[in-house]
Amino acid sequence: MSQTPPPPPSADTPQAKADKRAFPCPNCGADLRFDPGAEALKCTHCEAEVDVPHLDDEAAQEEHDLRSQIASGATLETVETPSLNCTTCGASVEFDSDEHSRLCPFCDSAIVADVTMQRNIVPQGLLPFKIQVKEAHELMHTWLLSRWFAPDGITEDSAKENFNGIYVPTWTYDAYTSTAYTGKRGDYRGSGKNRRIHWTRVSGTVSGSFDDVLVSGSQSVSVEFKDALAPWPLRDLETYQTEFLAGFRAENHTFGLEEGYNESQVFMRAKIRDWVRADIGGSKQIISSADTGFSKETFKHILLPVWITHYTLEGERYRMSVNGQTGKVYGQRPFSKKKLAVGALVGFISMVVVGGLISVSTGPNITPYLYQASDEGDWFKD
Ligand SMILES: [Zn+2]
Ligand SMILES: [Zn+2]
Structure with a gap:
């Protein structure tokens, strides 16, 4: 009995193209x-x-009206992709059903679930990978060598680690804001023993704008996004084409348009408080009320490139990521608990100071304004 070999899988059928992004x-x-x-x-x-x-890059940069999108209730264009959901970290990542290794690229744990087809929003644009996997390895090597905690041999081990090239879904938001506020301005009078603070009631309005406040469309790498892998050269956005994804994985979004916008408003409101304080002036400020109106709100949905790997240190696995466009490295650091507490405090302070990194604020022309946390509690009353 003769056996006919099975026909070769055709990569040309539209189905195969949509599912496997085969070229x-x-x-x-x-x-x-x-x-x-x-x-x-x-x-x-x-x-x-x-x-x-090469497609027209204007589509990548096009801002969509947020309010009319939400009001219309229309869903954004979606596509089905074979995906795995990680029960450990919640990431939802594109996976082919014939892939043997099913390690979550974000948390490194084995995923036991089956590959299922999932609906995902089609992004309008993306930043393609510029950093090659070889460079990502070199950057990791250099980064590890520069760490005080790195024991001998860790860099040799790290050379064997596998890098995952992931496109992370991201929302960008723009808005104009106008904030009417009331409060008090404190000025010191006198000197030495006679130094007293004098409070004056104040009110006013500050206006400003936000351009491309980034909010991760998933929870898996959001912290790294905000604080560590920024800035992203969004002027170089390319119109979305599946060709850019060939050989890479896309993460599915788990945060919707409105959820993302709420998140971006938290960031915007914190910035606005800085503007209000700067507008009040003086040595101290109390904000009694602040009423912000948002207008001309727009959004984009894009993908950002991240190389992700894990390395082992004293039996523990730690995550390391590289900005796929700029090569900026961010790694988890295995601090002791005590050091971790100190590190978190330092991290918080630096976040307050450099928080503007992720958003290009074109708002009021105000000199950057830093908190003086050493002063009395008034500062935090608002
Ligand atoms: Zn060939
Ligand atoms: Zn995971």
């Missing part, structure tokens, strides 16, 4: 992968290069 090499039929160095598709077998078709 067969025109030379040899092997898989093409997006090559960050060449900024083109490269064949995994014969090294043939195929350009990514």
Whole structure:
């Protein structure tokens, strides 16, 4: 009895394209992968290069009206992708059903769930990977060597670690704000023993604008996003094309448009309080009331490139990420509990001071304004 071999899987059917994002090499039929160095598709077998078709980049930069989107109740365009949900960290990541290793790229735990088709919002644009996996390894090596905690041998071990190239879903929000406030301004009078604070009632309005406040569309890397991997060169956004994703994984969003906007408003309101304090002036300020109106609110939905890996230190696994565009590195640090407490405090203070990094605030032309936490409690009363 003769056996007919099964037909080769066709990569040309639309179904295969949508599901697997397969791009067969025109030379040899092997898989093409997006090559960050060449900024083109490269064949995994014969090294043939195929350009990514250049699309109009205006679509990537287009701002969509937030209020009308929410009011219309219309859903954004979605596509189904085969995905795994990590029960440990909550990440939802694109996975092919034929992949053997099912380690969550975010938390490194084994995922036992089955691959299922999940609806995901089609992003309008993305920042393609510019950093190659080889560079990511070098950056990790340098980063580990620069850490005081790194024991001998850790960098050799780290060379074996596998990097995952992940596109992380991200919302960007713009808004104009106008804030009417009332409060008190404190000025010191006199000197030495006679130094007294004198309070005056004040009121006023500050206006400003926010451009591209970034909110991660998932919880898996949001902290790293806000504080450590920024800034992102959003001017270089490319219009979304699946070619850029060939060889990489996309994370699915778990945060919707409105949830993301609420998150961005928390950031905006904190900034606005700084503006109000600067507007009040004087040595101390008390904000009694602040009423903010938001207008011209717009959004974009984009993907940002992150290399993620884990390394082992004294039996524990730690995550390390690299900004796939700029090469900026962020690693989890295995501090002792006591050191962790100190580290958290330092982290908080630096966040207050450099918090503006993720948002380009074009708002009122006010000199950057720092808290003086050593003063009396008045400062935090509001
Ligand atoms: Zn080829
Ligand atoms: Zn996980």
